[in-house]
Amino acid sequence: MSVPNFWGFCGDLVLCFLKGIFGTGEFEMMDGYQFEIEMGVRDYECDMQGIVNNSVYQNYLEHARHEFLKVVGADFGEYAKKGINLVVVRAELDYRFSLQSGDRFAVGLNLARESVLRFAFYQDIFRLPCRKPVLRAKIIGTALNGSGRPEIPAALVSLLDGGAGEAVEETKE
Template sequence: MSNRNFELQFSVRDYELDTQGVVNNSVYQNYLEHARHEFLKSVGINFNKLHENGTDAVVHKIELVYKKPLMGDDRFVVRTHAEKSGNVRFVFYQNIYRIPDDELILKGVVTAVFMENGRPIRPPKEVVSALQ
């Protein structure tokens, strides 16, 4: 289990709202992906360099539970941590909380696998050590 926790703050932008004036459901995946990439950078993992070296981290499964909506001009934080799962997977636990009341907005679980030439592989050693 990883003891690394990461937080990234955002603000809702007007163009992310749907007809009802709340953040469109698909936008939350963008928030989570950006937070995952920034999390990886913060522990020294360069997503692009992994690819250049022939290894790709790809999303295998996403589970999202929407608790409350975000609205225009809301500020929020994505809290992320990762855990190794089995031989080839990492699971990213990502929750979104509204600022300043810390209200839970979304619970996300994103499972990623590492691939080389289209086949699952064990995560590179530098990834495992960076996330432990």
């Protein structure tokens, strides 16, 4: 009679658990982006370990979203002046590789409708020139009217319903 390999079974469970938390190490970039912008890491964005602080990546993602909206005629600042606030309601970020001071990188994004009142930016950050994957994010947003209620402006509805389907020329900073 054979005895089940209890420790082997436990090891497999632990491995599955860790893969569930940390992923398999595979990271596929999106094939095409509606918008892409190049940037560089500045010294003050790095922490004591010499790498970009995790919170700074959200600034990179936000800057790319704002630049994209400007390019497609949906200026974030202009909406705010009109009492329409575009807000993030959820942010999912998967970190894969750390950037360091002086690194050049790009942020690519695609915009998609998530529901009647929500939209999503699917964003990747990758190091240049090799395009090594750094981060993948899904940012869910909505628009709030002057009363604080969700309401997507007509121009954004048009953008979400196909107006941003073509790639926008790359911007360098």
